[in-house]
Amino acid sequence: xxxxxxxxxxxxxxxxxxxxxxxxxxxxxxxxxxxxxxxxxxxxxxxxxxxxxxxxxxxxxxxxxxxxxxxxxxxxxxxxxxxxxxxxxxxxxxxxxxxxxxxxxxxxxxxxxxxxxxxxxxxxxxxxxxxxxxxxxxxxxxxxxxxxxxxxxxx
Numbered sequence: 001x002x003x004x005x006x007x008x009x010x011x012x013x014x015x016x017x018x019x020x021x022x023x024x025x026x027x028x029x030x031x032x033x034x035x036x037x038x039x040x041x042x043x044x045x046x047x048x049x050x051x052x053x054x055x056x057x058x059x060x061x062x063x064x065x066x067x068x069x070x071x072x073x074x075x076x077x078x079x080x081x082x083x084x085x086x087x088x089x090x091x092x093x094x095x096x097x098x099x100x101x102x103x104x105x106x107x108x109x110x111x112x113x114x115x116x117x118x119x120x121x122x123x124x125x126x127x128x129x130x131x132x133x134x135x136x137x138x139x140x141x142x143x144x145x146x147x148x149x150x151x152x153x154x155x
Contacts, residue, residue, distance in 0.1 A: 062108075063151040066096055070126065070151075074144045077130055078137065089130040096123060108154060115154055122147040 053060045058068040073088035100108040100116060109116040126143040129135040 059155075061155045063154050066092060066123075067148060067151055069095065070123075070144060070147055073126075073130055074140065077135065077140050082130075082133065082135075085130045089127040093123065093127050096120070112154070115150075119147075119150045119154060122150040 058064050069088055069092040073085045073092060076088060077085035104110070108119070122143070126147045129140050129143050
């Protein structure tokens with residue numbers, strides 16, 4: 001009997017070979033497609049969350065220092081250190097204005113004024129909350145996240 005032949009039935013007749021592969025072929029195909037889609041989705045997620053080069057926890061990008069100052073101010077506000085958060089927010093604002101508004105030809109306000117305005121507005125909303133005596137935590141977090149999202153556009 002060859003590998004493709006089926007054993008004889010009770011009457012001694014050979015029955016046609018029906019491969020189990022055909023029955024499971026559809027499920028195997030679905031499994032392969034699912035794995036491929038999952039792999040592609042995982043790679044896209046990793047690409048979107050690209051790791052920026054850092055030194056001492058600060059991104060080595062044009063927007064890295066602003067992101068770091070915002071993070072420090074946000075962390076201080078979450079710890080209940082309002083005066084520290086307000087000081088850091090003011091340093092963030094002054095640093096941003098000096099470099100990106102009045103910083104010469106490479107300032108973001110000169111190279112991409114629309115994006116500059118978007119980031120500046122998001123930063124102002126975040127800073128304004130930190131300068132209040134007791135800002136609402138959820139509002140601070142929302143403004144912080146919105147500011148970080150805008151900064152990503154300029155990296």
